[in-house]
Amino acid sequence: MLTTLTKLNTAQTFAALVCLVAAIIVALTSDASLQVLAISVAGITLFATRSLPEATTALIIFLAFLAIGAAPPEVIFSGFAASGFWLLVGGLVIGTAITSSGLGDQIAQRAFASTGRSYTRAVWVLSVSGLAMGALVPSAIPRVIVMMPITLALAKAMGLTPGSRGHTGLLMTSAMMILVPTYAFLTANLPTIVEMGAIEILYGEHMTYGAYFVQNAPINILRFFVLVALLLAFGRGTDGVNNDAHPFVKEQALTREQWRLLGVLICAIALWATDVWHGIPPAWVALSAAMVLLLPSLKVFPPQAMKTEIDFSVAFLIAAVFCISAVMNEVGLGGQIAEIVAPTLLLGQGSSLWDLAAITGFSSALSHLTIAPATPIVLAPLAASISEATGWSITTVAMAHNIGFSTTILPFQSPPLLIGIALAQIPVGALTRLCVVSAIVTSFLGIPLTWVCWVWLGLI
Numbered sequence: 001m002l003t004t005l006t007k008l009n010t011a012q013t014f015a016a017l018v019c020l021v022a023a024i025i026v027a028l029t030s031d032a033s034l035q036v037l038a039i040s041v042a043g044i045t046l047f048a049t050r051s052l053p054e055a056t057t058a059l060i061i062f063l064a065f066l067a068i069g070a071a072p073p074e075v076i077f078s079g080f081a082a083s084g085f086w087l088l089v090g091g092l093v094i095g096t097a098i099t100s101s102g103l104g105d106q107i108a109q110r111a112f113a114s115t116g117r118s119y120t121r122a123v124w125v126l127s128v129s130g131l132a133m134g135a136l137v138p139s140a141i142p143r144v145i146v147m148m149p150i151t152l153a154l155a156k157a158m159g160l161t162p163g164s165r166g167h168t169g170l171l172m173t174s175a176m177m178i179l180v181p182t183y184a185f186l187t188a189n190l191p192t193i194v195e196m197g198a199i200e201i202l203y204g205e206h207m208t209y210g211a212y213f214v215q216n217a218p219i220n221i222l223r224f225f226v227l228v229a230l231l232l233a234f235g236r237g238t239d240g241v242n243n244d245a246h247p248f249v250k251e252q253a254l255t256r257e258q259w260r261l262l263g264v265l266i267c268a269i270a271l272w273a274t275d276v277w278h279g280i281p282p283a284w285v286a287l288s289a290a291m292v293l294l295l296p297s298l299k300v301f302p303p304q305a306m307k308t309e310i311d312f313s314v315a316f317l318i319a320a321v322f323c324i325s326a327v328m329n330e331v332g333l334g335g336q337i338a339e340i341v342a343p344t345l346l347l348g349q350g351s352s353l354w355d356l357a358a359i360t361g362f363s364s365a366l367s368h369l370t371i372a373p374a375t376p377i378v379l380a381p382l383a384a385s386i387s388e389a390t391g392w393s394i395t396t397v398a399m400a401h402n403i404g405f406s407t408t409i410l411p412f413q414s415p416p417l418l419i420g421i422a423l424a425q426i427p428v429g430a431l432t433r434l435c436v437v438s439a440i441v442t443s444f445l446g447i448p449l450t451w452v453c454w455v456w457l458g459l460i
Helices: 002-028 032-049 054-068 083-100 103-115 119-136 140-157 165-177 190-203 209-234 256-273 282-293 314-330 333-345 352-369 372-390 394-405 415-424 428-457
Strands: none
Touching: 002 032, 032 054, 032 314, 032 333, 054 314, 083 103, 083 140, 083 256, 083 282, 083 314, 083 415, 103 119, 103 140, 103 256, 119 140, 119 165, 119 209, 140 165, 140 256, 140 282, 140 415, 165 209, 165 415, 165 428, 190 372, 190 394, 209 394, 209 428, 256 282, 314 415, 333 352, 352 372, 352 394, 352 428, 372 394, 394 428, 415 428
């Protein structure tokens, strides 16, 4: 208890110090970019340390940007109009329905038939399932919304205590595996879709699904196995134990309400998986599913569910993250950083391996100053100058960008991980350490591996 209190006080002290420095910077300078950067760093620190409730931190960020006049109100509150915000709102309803109806337990019970109480088997089942969903569902946020309640139920069926290494390891497996290695698929993640769309609009270059997969397969296959190894090491020796309070029932039949929920869920996943053909955004699919589930006649939720069962406060977190990105873009902070850093990358000086490392490193750094989905907005216009400096094609430059912003060093760079943290209360410290270690390992091994592959393919 004393150790936990000490850690908490240390985190709160650090956050308070960062906020104090940010306040001083805002008070002493009239440079809008510097003020925005200070407020953004302070806000992200508060989110990372959880020194305040997420909704409180979000309101502080909104008010701070309004106070300094950093951007018009419609920009500051643009997060509430973003499709990602409404995807989360719909996802919270779906996730709560999966948990409260018991459907998550039912699916987990069937998964339990493959995993038993073995942590190792559970990690492999969740990892392969996450990768498979990446090939089917075109956005990581719907995938994490579906997977998290099921993972929580599986951990419960295995008898893993919340907060234990085994319990935390399974939650991190589910969160990371639906995101990081799925960047091997062109349609799997929003940042890639934004980047490829911008490249096509700006330069008329089009990337096919197969060519994209071949170019991104080396580093993402490596990411998959590195993450599995790290997650197995994290939870070594933490197999589940008998849980008499929640006995596992193999042959329990689904209720009518669970069948209805399952039908809605299957329809939603089918629409998410085929959005390339029908063009309906994932957010509107999620909202439609949420609306259906909240219909009293379906009896999935009680009539007062919006008041008593669904906590929408976490939606403020994602709105604030989108706000930070929008305001940074409004004041041109990303562009200013790019103008300063890009000339220092020493591109085209004779080493294509250095060029690849420099471009991916710059892309990754920029994605952590904003968020991954916003990074392509800054990077795509720079592709032509980078292509000229390196002698690479525009699409090869875009692929290097993709490796960079898909390298997640901090969870707060990625909205799906933020949502995973919120839905399942994943410990931020453990997830951050996993992100950092996996990013270091896959960068040092994956970038040279990618370079060899691209040289062999004649891309660089």
